[in-house]
Amino acid sequence: MSIPIIEVKKLKKYFPVRANILFMQKEYIRAVENVSFKIYPQETVGLVGESGCGKTTIGRMIVHLEQPTRGDIYYTGENTRRFRGKQLKAYRKKIQYIFQDPYSSLNPRKIVYNIISMGLRNFHIIKDNRKRKEKVSEILEQVGLPPDYLFNYPHEFSGGQRQRISIARTIAVKPDLIICDEPVSALDVSIQAQVINLLKELKNELYLSILFISHDLALVKHISDRILVMYRGYIVESAPSASLFENTSHPYTKALISAIPEPGLDAHKGRIILKGDVTAVTGEIKGCCFEDRCYMSRDICKREPPLGRQLIPGHVSYCHFAEKV
Amino acid sequence: MFKSSPETTRRIKRFFKIKRAIVSLFILIILYVISFFSELIANDKPILIQYNGKLYFFAAYNLYPDKTFGGNYDTETQYRELSKTDRFTSTKGNFILFPPIPYSPYTSNLNELTKNPPTPPDGRHLLGTDDRGRDVFARLLYGFRVSMSFAIILLIIEIIIGVIIGALQGYSGGFFDLTAQRFIEILSALPFLYIIILTGNIFGQGFNTLIIVMSIFNWIGLSYYIRAEFLRIKKFQFVDAAKLLGTGDIKILFSEILPNALVPIITFAPFSLIAAIQTLSALDYLGFGLPAPTPSWGELMRQGMEHLSSFWLSVYPFIALFLTLLLLAFVGEGLREAMDPKEYARME
């Protein structure tokens, strides 16, 4: 295969939390632990996991909105760690981001035209005012909004329309990769499908790669070529979409899949109910990150961290008992 | 084509609904505009002179030497004397049209007064004269212009400094924020009055000295609000989005965040004007404010203190000060209400 657009190697992010000042002990929230993955051109990679497992943090580190504590991010083979100034600007033009909250991600004081043309101006893509206006109208149509909305303010739009504006401003700068951070989780179910389909269409039209972040495995399955399952900052399973569902090899993934309601079937049939709750991790985990909630855990799980094992080509699981899941 | 943002429109509409505020603002603006024509309202220089068939306009703005009217000197005409001279009255049709209040705030009208100044209000001097025989009404009128102009200039400087420093602190956070905060604490611990007296002695009391010294301290209050707003707004995702779309830091500061942080500036403004006028009056009262002949309310009130029986020296400037501050307070309260109707209940 070709060079990945983005390769993430052993990425870690610890957030310091105010700890025991008296003894000068620092405590950290371990938001992301040793995460590695690749995104190839025109590939859609899904990143799923419960709320707080570190999905957004990974996305933000990729676009340099957050500094990794450890680890590196490679853009077409080049380490981005030292990117500053012009280089960073050029990199950001290639990697765009769609934010989760359609309300706080659009500046309430800016009209749609200024929001969408921002990248065109800053990256000097179109310098001529009239041409830029034409281009913005064109993009508005491309994302399914009437071009006469150009001079309206974000307040005047619904959540779905706002997300389309967000999409419009990212595709305007012709990126290679768009990171979609739960782009539809704030929207009505009926509108979710429309926005997802728009993303799919744009992906094919513009030869984009997408990193699709969501807590909804069913949604991720629908759009992704490959899926990464995250738990507490760790990636626990990584596989092509179909294989993840057919050859599930991690107890956590299995629990997630069992929680997807299937039409026609009894919703509770076969559902795996996990004990306990996700707790924020501040201390180091010795064994498996899922150990305290796993229904298959044994002694070894407490002692030794499971290493990633490839059971089928392209299908990696981080579980000592992957074969038995 | 361009519409103002709906939130702004709503706020403006809400402000216009608050009668007391809009009326107060209207009165203040009118008065301030009028005060720029004080020279045509209260002055001992005529608006119009007809002399030997020729018309002379606005003696307040044009210097007409004595020779123009048949005198012997190159110096400015003494118009009141002129109107009594034979060379003027002998020709038919010659006349002088004085402003409605024919007294300047600077001239002592000693030779016209029957008693020793300060004289009480009478038909000629509606609000009496001060201890140098100057017309109190004229001094109040000019004093309004001085006070308001002083406060407005101070406000503009305050906004510029306060916004820049508050914005940088809030946006950058971290070390710069902490250092600046300590610096501000030191600054606000300095004895203001002492420095005013000191600089007044070194550089001479004057409008500019006072503006500069007060500007050094004035921005602090506003910068706190701006800092807090920037700390809050920089966390919004549209700021991140702008960054990812290649917007530079300075542009993010002024074009993304600042337009969302205008509320504290707008609601702050009237109260800042109030504070400035109060401070100026207090300093004038103490004698550390504007230098001597400048018409000033505080200085009049001090005369009132010295001549306790002359009520017009303390009551009228007090009423003028009170009304101005009251109108400003109404405007400020209305603006606050219009910006955020939940948080501030109207004083009804």
Ligand SMILES: Nc1ncnc2c1ncn2[C@@H]1O[C@H](COP(=O)(O)OP(=O)(O)OP(=O)(O)O)[C@@H](O)[C@H]1O
């Ligand atoms: N700036 C920060 N400072 C401190 N802790 C943070 C910060 N950002 C994230 N965290 C913590 O890191 C963990 C991972 O957060 P993150 O936002 O990446 O999760 P997420 O998977 O995107 O969750 P969600 O589905 O709720 O968006 C959480 O425990 C969160 O509290």
Ligand code: SF4
């Ligand atoms: S390693 Fe052990 S605890 Fe972890 S998922 Fe596998 S069985 Fe469960």
Ligand SMILES: [Mg+2]
């Ligand atoms: Mg998130």
